Amino acid sequence: MNVDDVRLSFDSGSLLVLNVVLAAIMLGIALDTSVDDFRRALRAPKAMAVGIAAQFLALPAVTWLLTLLLDPAPSIALGMILVACCPPGNISNVLTHRAGGDVALSVSMTAVSNVFAIVLMPLNFAFWGSRSDDTRALLRSVELDGLGMVVQIALIIGLPFVLGIWAAQKAPGFASRAQPWVKNGSLLALLAFIVAGLAGNFADFLDYIGLVLLAVFLHDAIALGLGYLCGWASGLPEYSRRAVSFEVGIRNAGLGLGLVMTFFDGLGGMGIVAGWWGIWDIVAGLLLATVWSRRTATRKVTA
Known part of the structure; x- marks a missing residue:
C-alpha cells in the first residue's frame, strides 16, 4: 500500500487529550512570558526580525525546495511543509539555555512567533x-477546512496564551510556581502521546519509517543550520545566533500532528513525519546544545 493511502488511527478521545496537552504547552510558555518580553523584543528589533523572517519566510521556502530535491510521496512532502509552518515549542528555550545562548531573546521570540x-x-x-502539482492535488482530495484550521490554532495557541499572560500579570507568585510543572509536565505528556501514537500504529510506522528517516534528518539539520546562517548573515553575535538557530530548528510538531489527525484523517506520510520529527528534533537539539555548551558564546559581533 502506498503511504499516501495509509491512515493512522487515533480515536476522538485521543485527539481531545492531544489538544489539551498542546494547549498546556502554550500555557506553560505564557506563564513564563510577561509584557516585558514583548518590550524586550521591541528593543532588539533586528534579532527579532531575523528570527521571525527565518521561521515564517525562509524555512517554508527552503522546505519546499527540499521536497523537490528529495521527491518524496506527496503526503510526506505535505508533512514536511506542515512542520516547517508550525511555531517553535518551549523546548527551544531550554536548549538555548543549555547551549549558552541568549535565553531572553529565545523566550521573547517564542512568544512573538506563536x-x-x-x-x-x-x-x-x-x-x-x-x-x-502532487501536494496540491492531495490538498484538494481532503477538502481542507482552512477556517476550521485557523479556529483550532487560535484555540490551542491563542486562548491559553492569553490566559497564561493574564495569570502571570495578576498572580505572578502562582504563575512562577506553576510554570515549571505545566511546562515540563506538558512536554513529557506530549512525548508520551507521540510514542504511544506511533506504537499504536507500529506496523505502519515500521513499513514507512525508512521513507521518512532521511527526510526528517535532513529537514531538521537544515532548519537548525538555516537559523544559525540567518543570524550570521545579518551580523548577530554568536550568543544570539544560537537562540535563533533553536527557534527556527525546533518546531511544535505536536501541533502539526494534531492538525493531521483533525483535518487530514491521519494521512500516513504527514502523521509519520510529524510524529518522528517531534522525537528527533529534541534529540538533535540536545546534541547540538551539548556541543555548543563547551564553548562560550561571544555576546558582541567580532570582526
Whole structure:
C-alpha cells in the first residue's frame, strides 16, 4: 500500500487529550512570558526580525525546495511543509539555555512567533502546500477546512496564551510556581502521546519509517543550520545566533500532528513525519546544545 493511502488511527478521545496537552504547552510558555518580553523584543528589533523572517519566510521556502530535491510521496512532502509552518515549542528555550545562548531573546521570540503563527501558519501551509502539482492535488482530495484550521490554532495557541499572560500579570507568585510543572509536565505528556501514537500504529510506522528517516534528518539539520546562517548573515553575535538557530530548528510538531489527525484523517506520510520529527528534533537539539555548551558564546559581533 502506498503511504499516501495509509491512515493512522487515533480515536476522538485521543485527539481531545492531544489538544489539551498542546494547549498546556502554550500555557506553560505564557506563564513564563510577561509584557516585558514583548518590550524586550521591541528593543532588539533586528534579532527579532531575523528570527521571525527565518521561521515564517525562509524555512517554508527552503522546505519546499527540499521536497523537490528529495521527491518524496506527496503526503510526506505535505508533512514536511506542515512542520516547517508550525511555531517553535518551549523546548527551544531550554536548549538555548543549555547551549549558552541568549535565553531572553529565545523566550521573547517564542512568544512573538506563536502569536504570529495563529495567522501565518495556515496561510503559509496553504501557499507552499499548493506549489507542487502532487501536494496540491492531495490538498484538494481532503477538502481542507482552512477556517476550521485557523479556529483550532487560535484555540490551542491563542486562548491559553492569553490566559497564561493574564495569570502571570495578576498572580505572578502562582504563575512562577506553576510554570515549571505545566511546562515540563506538558512536554513529557506530549512525548508520551507521540510514542504511544506511533506504537499504536507500529506496523505502519515500521513499513514507512525508512521513507521518512532521511527526510526528517535532513529537514531538521537544515532548519537548525538555516537559523544559525540567518543570524550570521545579518551580523548577530554568536550568543544570539544560537537562540535563533533553536527557534527556527525546533518546531511544535505536536501541533502539526494534531492538525493531521483533525483535518487530514491521519494521512500516513504527514502523521509519520510529524510524529518522528517531534522525537528527533529534541534529540538533535540536545546534541547540538551539548556541543555548543563547551564553548562560550561571544555576546558582541567580532570582526
